[in-house]
Amino acid sequence: MNTEKVATHIISWLKNYAKNAKVNGFVVGVSGGIDSALTSTLCAKTGFPTLCVEMPIHQAQSQVTRAEEHIKQLKERFSNVAEVRVDLTTTFEGFKDVVPQVASSAKLDLSLANTRARLRMTTLYYFAGLHSYLVAGTGNKVEDFGVGFYTKYGDGGVDLSPIADLMKSEVYELAAYLEVPHSIQKAQPTDGLFGDSRTDEDQIGASYDELEWAMKMQDKGKSTADFSGRKQEVFKIYERLNSINQHKMIPIPVCEIPKDLK
DSSP states (O other), X not given: OOHHHHHHHHHHHHHHHHHHHTOXXXXXXXXXXXXXXXXXXXXXXXXXXXXXXXXXXXXXXXXXXXXXXHHHHHHHHOTTEEEXXXXXXXXXXXXXXXXXXOOOOHHHHHHHHHHHHHHHXXXXXXXXXXXXXXXXXXXXXXXXXIIOOSOTTTTTXXXXXXXXXXOHHHHXXXXXXXXXXXXXXXXXXXXXXXXXXXXXXXXXXXXXXXXXXXXXXXXXXXXXXXXXXXXXXXXXXXXXXXXHTHHHHSOOOOOOOOGGGO
């Protein structure tokens, strides 16, 4: 990948989109992860006002520290970058207090994890509305179009997706070129939605390098029978997630009423 030309292309795309949409800038949720760090850097390089929003909910201190380091670095490099911190922990706990109590289960844990992401989406759009900004998404190609590893109407609720055509390995390559802090480049990817130390790989069962490989193999028309051992296991993981998460990747189904019924 020609990192310089790719970076220039994305920055130009962001600038043109913002100009055509007649908005004032961008708002990005910054988590301390590589995807949000790259996205916020690209937005900052447009010259448009870029608001970095940190939204901890029982967040691990290591994630908070990386987010703070990144935002500090961005503000030192770009005069158009501002920051705001909204601790949503009490909001999240308040939500749990008012919904019906159910026994702890994997479904409950997942539902609450997705609730965290949706509270953050609501917060980003609050600031976007105040300033006439666009919410810039932070999803990459493997997450958005491969395994659907994001929350519908959470981190998937955005106005535009500047890095969604980049594989995770390309995200790292571009992040290094744009001088994202090394602490973020070397950190294990995690969505931080469960309040513990589990990584994306722990949740998915495969690394991003493995998922990229599986995505490319599916594009080539390969099937599970074409592989054995670990490769077969990874391909099965990819196929299962790609299948069950199609509802995230395709347009919302609309029930079209036949003209003769209207």
